Amino acid sequence: MNYKNYPMVSRVVFGRNSFDQMGDIIEPKRLNTRAPFIFLVDDVFKGNVWVTSRIPLAYEDELIYVSADEEPKTSQVDELVEQIILTHKDRPSGIIGIGGGTLLDLAKAVAIMLTNEGEAKDYQGWDLVKRPAIYHVGIPTISGTGAEVSRTTVLTGPDKKLGINSDYTPFDQVILDPELTKDVPKDQWFYTGMDCYIHCIESLNGTYLNEFSKTYGEKAFELCKTIFLDNNLSEEESQDKLMMASWHGGMSIAYSQVGIAHAMSYGLSYVLGTKHGIGNCIVFDHLEEFYPEGIKLFKEMKKKHQISLPQGLCSDLEDYEFSTMIDVALALEPLWENALGKHWKQKITKDKLKALYQKM
Amino acid sequence: MNYKNYPMVSRVVFGRNSFDQMGDIIEPKRLNTRAPFIFLVDDVFKGNVWVTSRIPLAYEDELIYVSADEEPKTSQVDELVEQIILTHKDRPSGIIGIGGGTLLDLAKAVAIMLTNEGEAKDYQGWDLVKRPAIYHVGIPTISGTGAEVSRTTVLTGPDKKLGINSDYTPFDQVILDPELTKDVPKDQWFYTGMDCYIHCIESLNGTYLNEFSKTYGEKAFELCKTIFLDNNLSEEESQDKLMMASWHGGMSIAYSQVGIAHAMSYGLSYVLGTKHGIGNCIVFDHLEEFYPEGIKLFKEMKKKHQISLPQGLCSDLEDYEFSTMIDVALALEPLWENALGKHWKQKITKDKLKALYQKM
Numbered sequence: 001m002n003y004k005n006y007p008m009v010s011r012v013v014f015g016r017n018s019f020d021q022m023g024d025i026i027e028p029k030r031l032n033t034r035a036p037f038i039f040l041v042d043d044v045f046k047g048n049v050w051v052t053s054r055i056p057l058a059y060e061d062e063l064i065y066v067s068a069d070e071e072p073k074t075s076q077v078d079e080l081v082e083q084i085i086l087t088h089k090d091r092p093s094g095i096i097g098i099g100g101g102t103l104l105d106l107a108k109a110v111a112i113m114l115t116n117e118g119e120a121k122d123y124q125g126w127d128l129v130k131r132p133a134i135y136h137v138g139i140p141t142i143s144g145t146g147a148e149v150s151r152t153t154v155l156t157g158p159d160k161k162l163g164i165n166s167d168y169t170p171f172d173q174v175i176l177d178p179e180l181t182k183d184v185p186k187d188q189w190f191y192t193g194m195d196c197y198i199h200c201i202e203s204l205n206g207t208y209l210n211e212f213s214k215t216y217g218e219k220a221f222e223l224c225k226t227i228f229l230d231n232n233l234s235e236e237e238s239q240d241k242l243m244m245a246s247w248h249g250g251m252s253i254a255y256s257q258v259g260i261a262h263a264m265s266y267g268l269s270y271v272l273g274t275k276h277g278i279g280n281c282i283v284f285d286h287l288e289e290f291y292p293e294g295i296k297l298f299k300e301m302k303k304k305h306q307i308s309l310p311q312g313l314c315s316d317l318e319d320y321e322f323s324t325m326i327d328v329a330l331a332l333e334p335l336w337e338n339a340l341g342k343h344w345k346q347k348i349t350k351d352k353l354k355a356l357y358q359k360m
Numbered sequence: 361m362n363y364k365n366y367p368m369v370s371r372v373v374f375g376r377n378s379f380d381q382m383g384d385i386i387e388p389k390r391l392n393t394r395a396p397f398i399f400l401v402d403d404v405f406k407g408n409v410w411v412t413s414r415i416p417l418a419y420e421d422e423l424i425y426v427s428a429d430e431e432p433k434t435s436q437v438d439e440l441v442e443q444i445i446l447t448h449k450d451r452p453s454g455i456i457g458i459g460g461g462t463l464l465d466l467a468k469a470v471a472i473m474l475t476n477e478g479e480a481k482d483y484q485g486w487d488l489v490k491r492p493a494i495y496h497v498g499i500p501t502i503s504g505t506g507a508e509v510s511r512t513t514v515l516t517g518p519d520k521k522l523g524i525n526s527d528y529t530p531f532d533q534v535i536l537d538p539e540l541t542k543d544v545p546k547d548q549w550f551y552t553g554m555d556c557y558i559h560c561i562e563s564l565n566g567t568y569l570n571e572f573s574k575t576y577g578e579k580a581f582e583l584c585k586t587i588f589l590d591n592n593l594s595e596e597e598s599q600d601k602l603m604m605a606s607w608h609g610g611m612s613i614a615y616s617q618v619g620i621a622h623a624m625s626y627g628l629s630y631v632l633g634t635k636h637g638i639g640n641c642i643v644f645d646h647l648e649e650f651y652p653e654g655i656k657l658f659k660e661m662k663k664k665h666q667i668s669l670p671q672g673l674c675s676d677l678e679d680y681e682f683s684t685m686i687d688v689a690l691a692l693e694p695l696w697e698n699a700l701g702k703h704w705k706q707k708i709t710k711d712k713l714k715a716l717y718q719k720m
Contacts, residue, residue: 001375001377002381003373003374003375003378003381004373005371005372005373005381005385005533006371006372006373007370007371008368008369008370008371008372009368010367010368010370011365011366011367011368012365012366012368012572013363013364013365013366014363014570014571014572014615015361015363015570015572017361018363021362021363021365025365173365176572178571210374210375210600211374211538211597211600211601211603211604212372212374212375212536212604215579215583215601215604215608216579218579219575219576219578219579223575237571240570240571241571241575243571244571244572244574244575248575255374
């Protein structure tokens with residue numbers, strides 16, 4: 001048995017307004033005045049002075065707004081890298097991602113592709129990255145994805161939706177400021193929070209589970225229950241707790257694996273472009289057979305927060321589309337093995353998956 | 361408000377028998393064949409082939425047995441550094457500490473002192489270390505101290521008992537193999553486990569508490585309750601859980617602070633040489649006034665495991681000894697502030713401390 005040697009985030013700050021420490025933290029990492037910091041910022045913050053005025057731009061530093069309306073793509077990473085190389089004489093001092101999972105994953109991928117040749121799609125997979133990334137910082141503004149602690153960066157490429165999993169992927173620095181999540185719209189708060197909740201369910205019910213993963217997963221699960229089902233939390237407490245749930249939930253899957261909801265959600269996203277958070281929810285809603293207890297609580301949470309999920313997403317799909325969806329999902333073998341054990345291929349069929357997708 | 365920017369352990373492996381992965385993990389870090397790995401190993405493992413035969417010695421590598429009967433000293437660090445420098449032509453490729461908190465703290469301190477001038481005592485305090493340490497690996501063989509995740513290395517110097525707290529202190533690599541703890545004697549298992557339990561109580565009841573620390577502390581606290589009060593765990597489960605409790609408890613105090621038991625235990629240790637684990641228990645047993653709930657459970661745990669603590673340790677002490685003890689304890693200002701708030705000096709007096717010590 002060979003256990004993972006997990007690369008952790010190098011440094012972490014936690015606290016309300018810790019966002020204001022960013023300047024002090026990154027400045028010592030400036031290589032020279034021509035080597036800029038590139039801030040990749042979710043474009044929902046365009047014009048939001050409360051956030052943008054606190055981003056410490058100096059010398060050649062550049063702020064690039066990026067839309068998170070779509071899932072991040074390998075081509076988008078390549079374009080950002082090209083733009084950065086063409087605009088600046090020196091290689092950047094660092095990349096700072098400010099946003100949700102999309103922005104964090106883009107920041108990680110851009111930092112990697114600035115030192116590694118070729119295209120981002122060449123690195124989708126496990127341990128294909130050859131050279132250390134440049135210094136990169138993650139600042140989540142929505143909680144749940146766990147992208148802030150993971151060694152992956154999930155990207156949609158021309159052939160597949162798959163992360164760049166590598167020891168060079170994790171952030172050198174994470175700043176956890178729960179206050180940055182205060183304006184997240186309610187539905188997005190729910191979907192992204194459920195990403196974390198589903199991480200816990202998939203990790204805790206997986207065959208890859210070990211005590212390391214379990215302790216993180218149990219804590220994140222408990223926090224999710226408190227956040228989404230208790231009535232006694234203040235807004236601030238709820239923000240603080242969800243940011244920590246995301247962190248611990250991320251650590252839990254980092255040292256085990258996700259499961260069926262994630263595998264099927266990747267298929268949905270690849271074919272229909274469905275965003276990860278809502279896609280997970282749409283899939284998870286139909287997985288009673290696999291995660292009965294987890295889904296019971298999920299339905300309670302949905303009801304309590306009056307969330308109605310889209311229906312009939314797959315009702316007009318062609319056979320070839322189902323086929324692609326199913327192939328993308330089934331290609332994620334570790335996820336199925338975690339969920340169903342070594343003999344998972346005997347337990348799940350393409351027809352079964354099609355029947356599930358048809359309900360969505 | 362300025363929050364800590366906490367340096368995390370760079371890499372971690374968890375699993376039974378993960379100890380066998382050590383060779384594969386450290387070998388890529390070998391600088392050259394003359395730059396040895398130095399293994400600092402608790403001398404309880406002398407002659408224990410189950411452990412020693414699995415330590416991958418090559419080239420000029422050296423295994424140094426160290427007794428953990430006494431708390432680690434700055435002079436001991438200096439002697440080890442001198443011995444290593446005199447024996448080997450090249451600076452070591454790395455230091456690997458295998459043992460409990462004492463060995464882990466020695467490994468961290470030796471790794472620091474191999475690149476920093478002067479004596480270890482010069483670096484007792486906060487952020488006094490100038491240069492990065494050499495590569496250092498921690499492999500705990502007893503669970504509870506949290507030394508495997510902390511940015512300190514607690515040492516008794518000529519003037520004080522105080523850690524070398526620095527960003528260069530945390531391990532580059534930790535290997536968590538719960539099986540290595542299987543032969544720990546019961547009393548030591550209890551005392552060191554209680555170090556973790558007390559970390560949780562002091563962190564969760566401290567004024568420095570924040571949601572980051574809280575989530576780690578709550579999980580470690582819950583694990584301790586399960587380990588020390590439930591009857592349903594197998595030996596293996598108990599070992600796995602205690603190793604994780606130590607890890608999370610360490611993270612909890614890392615991002616907050618310990619409290620009165622630790623402050624007073626340092627005094628006891630400085631004057632009487634009392635080991636940290638048992639010292640904490642002796643002190644904690646008399647702190648009902650400060651941690652009523654925590655001590656109630658502690659007494660249940662003690663009873664369940666038929667632990668009888670030494671009595672009358674301080675009964676023959678001279679006044680000047682009490683005085684030193686109290687001064688050492690009170691010098692740890694952050695611990696008192698965490699426990700009692702900003703105005704802690706108005707809440708605790710030397711007489712009060714003396715009265716408490718006299719009961720021990």
